[in-house]
Amino acid sequence: MAKDDKKDNTLKLKFDSARNLAPAPESKSIAKIKPQYELFINGSFVKPESGKYFDTINPATEEKLSQVAEASPADVDKAIKSARSAYQKVWSKMPGKERAKYIFRISRMIQEKAREFAVVESLDGGKPIRESRDFDIPTAANHFFYYAGWADKLNYAFPTKTPRPVGVASQIIPWNFPLLMAAWKIAPALATGNTVVLKSAETTPLTALMLAELIQEADLPPGVVNIITGAGETGAAMVSHPDTDKIAFTGSTDVGKIIQKAVASTHKKVTLELGGKAANIIFDDAPLDQAVEGVINGIFFNQGHVCCAGSRLYVQESVYDIVLRKLKDRLETLIVGDPLDKNTDIGAINSRGQLETIQKYLKIGVQEGGEIHQSSCPLPKKGFFCSPTLFTNVSQSSRIAQEEIFGPVLSILTFRTEDEVIEKANNTPYGLSAGVWTDKGSKIFNMTTKLRAGVVWANTFNKFDPTSPFGGFKESGFGREGGLHGLMPYLHLD
Amino acid sequence: MAKINNTNEEQRLEVLKTYKIYVGGQFPRTESGRYYVLKSKNGDHLANVCQCSRKDFRDAVLAARNAFGGWSARAAFNRGQILYRIAEMLEGRKSQFVDEMTKQGLSLKQANEEVNLSIERLIYYAGWCDKYQAMASTVNPVASSHFNFSSPEPTGVVSVLAPNDSPLLGLVSLMAPIIAGGNTCVILASSKYPLSAVTFGEVLGTSDLSGGVVNILTGFVDELLPYFADHMDVNAIVLSDQGEPQVTLAKEKSVFNLKRVFQYKNINWLTEKGQSPYFILDLQEIKTTWHPIENIGGAKASY
Numbered sequence: 001m002a003k004d005d006k007k008d009n010t011l012k013l014k015f016d017s018a019r020n021l022a023p024a025p026e027s028k029s030i031a032k033i034k035p036q037y038e039l040f041i042n043g044s045f046v047k048p049e050s051g052k053y054f055d056t057i058n059p060a061t062e063e064k065l066s067q068v069a070e071a072s073p074a075d076v077d078k079a080i081k082s083a084r085s086a087y088q089k090v091w092s093k094m095p096g097k098e099r100a101k102y103i104f105r106i107s108r109m110i111q112e113k114a115r116e117f118a119v120v121e122s123l124d125g126g127k128p129i130r131e132s133r134d135f136d137i138p139t140a141a142n143h144f145f146y147y148a149g150w151a152d153k154l155n156y157a158f159p160t161k162t163p164r165p166v167g168v169a170s171q172i173i174p175w176n177f178p179l180l181m182a183a184w185k186i187a188p189a190l191a192t193g194n195t196v197v198l199k200s201a202e203t204t205p206l207t208a209l210m211l212a213e214l215i216q217e218a219d220l221p222p223g224v225v226n227i228i229t230g231a232g233e234t235g236a237a238m239v240s241h242p243d244t245d246k247i248a249f250t251g252s253t254d255v256g257k258i259i260q261k262a263v264a265s266t267h268k269k270v271t272l273e274l275g276g277k278a279a280n281i282i283f284d285d286a287p288l289d290q291a292v293e294g295v296i297n298g299i300f301f302n303q304g305h306v307c308c309a310g311s312r313l314y315v316q317e318s319v320y321d322i323v324l325r326k327l328k329d330r331l332e333t334l335i336v337g338d339p340l341d342k343n344t345d346i347g348a349i350n351s352r353g354q355l356e357t358i359q360k361y362l363k364i365g366v367q368e369g370g371e372i373h374q375s376s377c378p379l380p381k382k383g384f385f386c387s388p389t390l391f392t393n394v395s396q397s398s399r400i401a402q403e404e405i406f407g408p409v410l411s412i413l414t415f416r417t418e419d420e421v422i423e424k425a426n427n428t429p430y431g432l433s434a435g436v437w438t439d440k441g442s443k444i445f446n447m448t449t450k451l452r453a454g455v456v457w458a459n460t461f462n463k464f465d466p467t468s469p470f471g472g473f474k475e476s477g478f479g480r481e482g483g484l485h486g487l488m489p490y491l492h493l494d
Numbered sequence: 495m496a497k498i499n500n501t502n503e504e505q506r507l508e509v510l511k512t513y514k515i516y517v518g519g520q521f522p523r524t525e526s527g528r529y530y531v532l533k534s535k536n537g538d539h540l541a542n543v544c545q546c547s548r549k550d551f552r553d554a555v556l557a558a559r560n561a562f563g564g565w566s567a568r569a570a571f572n573r574g575q576i577l578y579r580i581a582e583m584l585e586g587r588k589s590q591f592v593d594e595m596t597k598q599g600l601s602l603k604q605a606n607e608e609v610n611l612s613i614e615r616l617i618y619y620a621g622w623c624d625k626y627q628a629m630a631s632t633v634n635p636v637a638s639s640h641f642n643f644s645s646p647e648p649t650g651v652v653s654v655l656a657p658n659d660s661p662l663l664g665l666v667s668l669m670a671p672i673i674a675g676g677n678t679c680v681i682l683a684s685s686k687y688p689l690s691a692v693t694f695g696e697v698l699g700t701s702d703l704s705g706g707v708v709n710i711l712t713g714f715v716d717e718l719l720p721y722f723a724d725h726m727d728v729n730a731i732v733l734s735d736q737g738e739p740q741v742t743l744a745k746e747k748s749v750f751n752l753k754r755v756f757q758y759k760n761i762n763w764l765t766e767k768g769q770s771p772y773f774i775l776d777l778q779e780i781k782t783t784w785h786p787i788e789n790i791g792g793a794k795a796s797y
Contacts, residue, residue, distance in 0.1 A: 142637070159629065161772070257749045264745035265738075272752070429751065448783045458785045465636035469644045473779045474729070475752045484632050485644060485780050493772065 019335055019377060024342040026129045031119040033206060037068045039075055039229065040212035042082035043222025049074040054231075056205055059126035060339050060348035060383040068205045071228040073237040076197070079226040080241050083168045083195040086223030091195050092165055094221075096152030103148035103190050105218045110141040110179075113214065117179060117207055122339040124206040125178055126348030126384070127302050129340050139464060140183035143482075146466035147187035150487060154192065157484055161493040165193035166269055167245035169490065170238040173208075174251045175201035175350050176305040176406075182208050184481045185248050186225060187466075192490040194246065197226045199238060203351045205229040239263065246490065249273070250307075253404075253430075253475050271479025271489040273307070273471055275404040276432030279425035280310030280461060281415075281447065284318040286437035290459065292326045295410070298435060298461035300334065300388050303346055304408040305354070307476075308433035310461055312401055313412045314421050320414050327390060327412075331375045334388050338380065346408060349384040358386050358407035365391045365400040370411070396424055404430070418443070422450045431473030435461045454480070513541045513688070515550065515712055516695025518557030519705015524713075525549050532688065535599045543688045546713035548721045551653075551680065554709035555725055558651045558678040561706030566648045566676040574623035576702050577674060581616035583701040584609070584694075594689050595661050608690075611764060612666040618769050619670035626675070626771045630778065639787045646778035648676035649754060650729030653722040655715055657734040660763060661687035662694060665710075667763045668732055671773035673707055677730075680709045682722065688712040715740065723747035730754035730777055 036053065038045035048069040055064045071079070091099070110117065114137045121132040154163045169189045173181035178200060189196045200208035212227040228234065232255075239247055239262050246269045249259055253274040263270060280298050282291045298310030315323045339347035349355040366372055374387040386408055394401050394411040401411045415421040425434060434453040438444055448456040454472045457463060464470065469480040479489040514521040526547035532540045544550075565573075584591070588609050595605035631645040652672050657664035665681060672679045683691030695710045711718070719740055723731055724747035731753050733741055741757055748755050756776050761768055 253752075257752065260752065261746055261749045264749070265742040274752075444785070448781075454779065454781060456781060456783045458783065460640065460784055460786050463636070463638060463640060463784050465634065465638065465642065467634040468636055468642050468784070469632075469634070469780050469782050471780070473649075473781075477752065478754055480780050483634050483644060483782075 021335075021343045023338070025338060026119055026122075026133075026340045026342060028119060028123065028340065030116050031123060032116070033066050033120060033123070035066055037066060037205070037209045037229070039069045039071055039079070040209070040216070040227040041075070041079045042086075042226065043216060043220075045212075048072060054202070056124060056203065058123050058383075059203075059350055060380070062383055065124060066206065068209065068229040071199070071230040071234045075228060076234060076237040076241060079197040079228055080168055080170070080238070080243050082223035083197050083226055084243055086221055087168055087195040090221045091224050092193050096154065096193070099190060099193065100148045100151035102218065102220050103144055103151060103187060106215060106220070107141050107144035107148060109214050109218055110137065110144065110211075113210075114138065114141065117210060119340070120210060121179055121207050122347065125175060125204045126339050126350055128344045128347040129342055130344070131302060136177055136180045139466070140180045143180070143183040143466040144187045147191040150188075151191040154487065154491070157487055158493050163192070163487075163491040163493055166490055166492060167194060168243065169194050169196045169246040169248055170241065170244040171196055171198040171248045172235045172238065172251065173198065173200060175204040176302060176307070178204040179207040179211060181250055182211055184250075188481070188486050189248070189490050190224065192487055194490050195224045197228065197238060197244070199228050199230060199234055202231045236262070245269065247271075248489065253477075256477060269489065271471075271481075272477035273479070273481060274432075274475065274477040275430060276307045276309070276472065276476050277312055277402065277404055277428050277430045278308055278310045278433040278435065278453070279312045279314055279451070280435035281314045281421055281425060281437065282316060282319065282323055283436075283438035283440075283443065284316045285439045287439060287459070288319065288323060288326060291437035292323065292330055294435065294437065294459070294461040295327065296330050296334070299410040300346055300408050301462050303349055303386070305350055305406055306462065307404075308455060308462065310433075310435050311405060311410060312425075313410055314415050314424060315412065317414045317416050324392065324412065328373060331373070331388055331390060332377075334375055334377060336375070336377045336379055336385055336387065346388055349386050349407065352384055354406065355384040355386060358405060358409065361400055361403070361405045361407070361409060362389060365394070365398070365409070365411070368395075368398045368400070370394050370398060370400060396427065402428065418446065422447070426450075426452045429475040432476035433457070511541075513543055513692045513712070515544050515546060515692065516698065516708070516710040517550070517554045518560075518709065519699060521695065521699070525553070534597055540597060541689060544712045546711040546718065548718070550711055551718060551721050552725070554680040554711060555651060555653075555727055557706035557709055558680050559727055561704055562651060562678045564704060565673070565678055565707045568676075570624035570627065573674065573676065574620045577616055577620035577623060577670065580698060580701040580703065581613045581620065583697045584613050584616065587693075587697060591662065591690055591693060594693060595687070598661060598687050598689055600661065607764065608661060608663050612663050615663070615666050615769055616670055619674040619774075622771055622774060623674045626774045629771060630775050630780070634782070641785050641787050642782065644780050644782040646675070646775065647781050649777045649779055650677060651727060652677050652679040652730045652732060652777055653725065653728045654679050654681040654732045655719065655722065655734055655736060656681055656684050656691065657763070658684045658686050659735065660684065661690035663763045664734060665691055665694065667768050668734065668758070669708060672732070672777055675774045675777050677777050678707045680711065680722075680728075682715065682718055683710055683712050685712070685714055719744060720747055723753070724750055726751045728753060730756070732777075733757040733759075735759055
């Protein structure tokens, strides 16, 4: 072997080669999107009182997909009245096992239409089709299936208590997992005998409206589920309506606080699932390749539009260099592009507004002395896209280490000892989720016990399941969704 | 030598007690130097009771926060033993409490009931300390190859407004489930019956409970409620018989750091309704932990 070859005997991977894969787009033709959608109230689709509609666009192309009704307070009133009437006349009287059958039916029908739901979810929200196909839609269907089974077994859930439904629930969901969040809200509410008015997010109304069509097709009694569309004002009307008994909200901590304050003088039950700034912690004894995969998934899953995203990475100093190199290498392999392409890892940012927020934080990060590393992957010319980004040289007090960005931006910090990282990880008003990577079992349990967060992933990240309760400590909200604990917010326990 | 002649009860000059507050395991007076006069039914002067200030409350929260790490990390069994020890101490000082309560206007029967039930309640919750976890925990059968479980953890520092019409039992009924669950607390005693609360602090001080786990202040709800509700290092607030406007105010002020707000009203603490593990669970956060399971697909042995 020649001497020159010896100098350069490390294997060089061509990380950008993955980007040369032939396009593998999912077919748009399966999605039957109507030019206009109405409000789903009392079992039928009705025009909004105001006659106003707003556009929903494809964030990957900025093209209009459809227009949907803007529900005014008058429409909200109508929806809540219909939910009240359905609650009193039908749903609260129906035996649990009958309610169960309706909910099972919804689950099955989502499975039947899963491919169509997945395509529409990716078109309307910008998420990669791999995620909507393999995660969002199946998990939504599973959530209905799981809670359907609870409907006639509630007496086993809370020893010595007699559970009874709360009544009419106002439910407001975010734009990051549109159908899945609808399922998280509607399924436990129906299983426990409540009726609902659900508002989908302004930028992602379509799969919720498809769910409304499906619910109509499933022949659910009119008014048990009402699905309306609109923006903040519509949500405010749902919260302040005097005839709603329960508010379930998933969204920002700021809005959560406004809601909490708005209902202070009432007896409305509230659950809030709010923001987060999860710490993802890598110890030097961790399986580093798995950890790097977990970190990448933790922050870039759904473009980082995830309340529990692992947006603060803490790396033990002794492995910092190697972890950083691996992260940068892995970053280079990520494909940013058409959400409908099955090769795409990172799709479109959900809206222009959100893209601007993320770009604002990128500037702040640099201004505060952070060192920015972005993938060289070219971004599509049209649509809202953001390169996956790593920040190093971040301090604990940096805004990008304190505030929720809700985008594909990872702040990387370091630590030396266990106690130090516990303190740093918990030093945030949030407490939704956390991650820890180490091969040592006793260290895992020390960490998972001391991290003040509602969900802790050890040697994994961003896993969800209908049987697994989800929700936050501290300012990440209160109440749980999923599992047995997810029943409680929708019941009075006498 | 002359015999001291004042041992005769009638001639003896009583040593009056200065009623203090209980903060961080110490018994200071209020930093504010303020007091209010407590009188008995027939107008006798009973005590110059501390009228605690915002600063007293903040000091108490600091003590409660510092105590939280240690208290929440104690073995549940050990917490149970300490609650039991509180009951033992109270039992030993029963006559003092009865005496104090009758001075504050309760009948002998009421006073006896109040103290007896307070002791029973402490024992009730002593027993729950290492049991509610099993009741509220789940192992969740997730569909992926992971081991997944959910279990309760204490919410943190809790501020408490004790019921005004109960000298001791109300306070004990609110406090016991909070600390049984590993939380620490700052309690505002009844302004109508503050003496038993202060003396209960002395029971706590001699019962193996670490300083700061329970802090007891005296003073007025209207003055202190806003601070109990808006302090950024308090995780939850428990209200009792306060009125609608006070509860609304507490809820509004709690928004700043999304405190958990609970009100237990119309509960007759003398009955069975006054005790339940669900009171413990109100001040618990459910934590869900995930870990991968290797090769679950291979585990198909069917012996």
